Amino acid sequence: MTHWQADRPFNELPPPPDAGSLETRRVLKSTIGARTALAQLDQAGRSMPNPAVLINTIPLLEAQASSEIENIVTTTDELFRQVNVADTATDPATRETLRYRTALRVGSELVQQRGLTASAAEKICSVVQGHEVTIRSLPGTRIANPSTRKVIYSPPEGHDLIRDKLAEWEAFVHTDDGMDPLVRMAASHYQFEAIHPFADGNGRTGRILNVLMLVEAGLLHQPLLYLSRYLIGTKQDYYRLLLDVTTKGRWEEWITYILTGIERTSLATTRQIAAIQDLQASFATQARSASKGGADAELLAVLFEQPYTRIAVVMDRCGISRPTATRWLTELVNAGLIRDVKAGRERLFVNTQFLSLLMHGSWD
Structure with a gap:
């Protein structure tokens, strides 16, 4: 030594x-x-x-x-x-x-x-x-x-x-x-x-x-x-x-x-990934029932890439107008699948189930 x-x-x-x-x-x-x-x-x-x-x-x-x-x-x-x-x-x-x-x-x-x-x-x-x-x-x-x-x-x-x-x-x-x-x-x-x-x-x-x-x-x-x-x-x-x-x-x-x-x-982390996949499947099923157009696959992808998203991101990713993006997100808010919050001048939409899973899920 x-x-x-x-x-x-x-x-x-x-x-x-x-x-x-x-x-x-x-x-x-x-x-x-x-x-x-x-x-x-x-x-x-x-x-x-x-x-x-x-x-x-x-x-x-x-x-x-x-x-x-x-x-x-x-x-x-x-x-x-x-x-x-x-x-x-x-x-x-x-x-x-x-x-x-x-x-x-x-x-x-x-x-x-x-x-x-x-x-x-x-x-x-x-x-x-x-x-x-x-x-x-x-x-x-x-x-x-x-x-x-x-x-x-x-x-x-x-x-x-x-x-x-x-x-x-x-x-x-x-x-x-x-x-x-x-x-x-x-x-x-x-x-x-x-x-x-x-x-x-x-x-x-x-x-x-x-x-x-x-x-x-x-x-x-x-x-x-x-x-x-x-x-x-x-x-x-x-x-x-x-x-x-x-x-x-x-x-x-x-x-x-x-x-x-x-x-x-x-x-x-492997358990957490499985839990995320289960949540994605459940969320998609509920979204299809709650929305007339907001169950778009690209929108569902956006909502699981980050717990928070913005109208502009949805417009860009889904190739839709601002009124359509707002309508899709609002339908999901009304169904209780996401919630909207104010951040300065921004209106953010939160996938609360996903955020909770990331914070408290299967890490231990």
């Missing part, structure tokens, strides 16, 4: 061990369940006729949860509402959370174009922070216990050294040594957080990198792994086990913790 001191920059931070050291019997056993559950999630996501239902909603829930880990708290309702008023959120927490959602999209595009790299991490963190971010140059970064203020970890210091450590991280991410991608994701997440390359935004950036690694590895076709909810529920374990890798070399406990999170989250 490399010697370290909590209040001294860990400039000797080594790269993660190889597959022979990380893939213990216990880890491999946990990997089986996690891989199976993740494959089921990927299949469930690919089975959705309209993938926008998931792409537009689950990443936003992930953004909310990941931001909450950093004590940036907003509500699910406020997030979805602001998405539909041109992202003009006035609440700082909501603005920050919406930036996380944007960073996930930008990161997905970068991975498709160039793969997962240190420069991609810089770009992702820049979007998360809302301004250009570069690798830390100033000394003195310390991570302390929020209650006692006692320093528990000091990341590496020096711009060139940190860039070298990030190069090691990038090389590890793409090493072709047969290591299971889920084990590699868990180990690389520790490594990224231990490097702590940016002045702020490392946790949120690292959690985006997690799901992008799985997309790059071909285990997910869309970034649908809603892992931050698991991390919130086990927040003390998350930080304790991260530190235990540094102080005690306890890789096995850390990796099995992450694998457990992948399995639980994948199973919960």
Whole structure:
């Protein structure tokens, strides 16, 4: 174990061990369940006729949860509402959370174009922070216990050294040594957080990198792994086990913790997708009974791509006039299937059943 001191920059931070050291019997056993559950999630996501239902909603829930880990708290309702008023959120927490959602999209595009790299991490963190971010140059970064203020970890210091450590991280991410991608994701997440390359935004950036690694590895076709909810529920374990890798070399406990999170989250999200599909079928049946023309298939698709929608969106997507769009939506309001609310000068229509399912459904 490399010697370290909590209040001294860990400039000797080594790269993660190889597959022979990380893939213990216990880890491999946990990997089986996690891989199976993740494959089921990927299949469930690919089975959705309209993938926008998931792409537009689950990443936003992930953004909310990941931001909450950093004590940036907003509500699910406020997030979805602001998405539909041109992202003009006035609440700082909501603005920050919406930036996380944007960073996930930008990161997905970068991975498709160039793969997962240190420069991609810089770009992702820049979007998360809302301004250009570069690798830390100033000394003195310390991570302390929020209650006692006692320093528990000091990341590496020096711009060139940190860039070298990030190069090691990038090389590890793409090493072709047969290591299971889920084990590699868990180990690389520790490594990224231990490097702590940016002045702020490392946790949120690292959690985006997690799901992008799985997309790059071909285990997910869309970034649908809603892992931050698991991390919130086990927040003390998350930080304790991260530190235990540094102080005690306890890789096995850390990796099995992450694998457990992948399995639980994948199973919960798969159940949620099934619940969304059931609700879509039920909603369509009720809409056909309640409306003379508002059961248009494209309208029903719009109402499940986001819980909130606007008349202008329905006009554009369905190719209809404003009076017709208003009539269709009003029929659904009168039937109790959706409700309308005012947001400034906007009139928004809320799929309340869908919103409730996203907020309280089958996540646990």
